[in-house]
Amino acid sequence: MQPSHTPHVLVVMGVAGTGKTTIGPLLAARLGVPYAEGDDFHPQANIAKMSAGTPLTDDDRAPWLDAIGRWAHDRAGLGGVVSCSALKRGYRDRLRAAAPGVAFVHLTGDRELIEDRMAHRKGHFMPTALLDSQFATLQPLAADEAGVEVDVSGDPTEITERAVAALAHLAPPQ
Template identity: 90%
Template sequence: MSTSDVEEDSEAVMSTPHVVVVMGVAGTGKTTIGPLLAGRLGVPYAEGDDFHPQANIDKMSAGTPLQDADRWPWLDAIGDWAHGRAGLGGVVSCSALKRSYRDRLRAAAPGVTFVHLTGDRKLIEDRMAHRKGHFMPTALLDSQFATLQPLGPDEAGVAVDVSGTPEEITERATRALDALPDASE
């Protein structure tokens, strides 16, 4: 193997995409921003809601907040997906509102990075009220904000404001991720 081959191989390892979890309360745009961000990063996207068992969807559709016991299998399924994408990269949406939920995801897939979509409650409520075909009712937004524990300073991730167009939000997220120190350094 030539020296240039070694340099190319080390560059490929350093540029290996991470798995990114797009998190936040309902209505912040996880399902909109996630695929856009995945496209920008050149990696696959997985919709976190697709990992919910039907019992969870039924509860939320009825306006009943999930309990931690409801969330563990869902988080484990997302963690399994993220683990399978280690070294390959990917983007998955997941509310990941509590530190313990993010810890569970990190335990399954060390090295995940979080993009916390944040914003004004009125803006988020308005967006929720106008979306079509989603099982999460606006009535559960208060429970989401009550549960939310923002990223800690020791957690790999960034907070991104959700005001503006999806393209503007995605651009902010991409720039913020680019500014993070590389965990492999």
């Protein structure tokens, strides 16, 4: 799909295990824009905290969100895809403050499916034990937020195509 307007900077969001790191690069490739892995923006202290099974605080997340916001800002008018849990409205507002035209692709799914996927992935610092805190923190996209919800059942290609189809109805960035 070649965009007929200035491409969005998209944040692929959702709780841990929804496939942000899998779908993000596929979506970026499909749209012909660069991808950035949100986990790469975390300071080492955040990774150590999550690896130990301790949820991050809003203070822990602030520098991470600001770094992602700077990346998104730098991609304005060019397009890009970045993964970021962006679970709270306040986090998304912070990203929008840095990059006003950003839109969100909220990956959603059944808790059991997500937990199963988390249990089978290798080499990731986020333990399954933190999934409940992720769901407790999640504030789904509100009607006034630019973005789409995409169900994560199915294989990555199906999920990506669902996202592309949903994004076709999204208004151009402002």
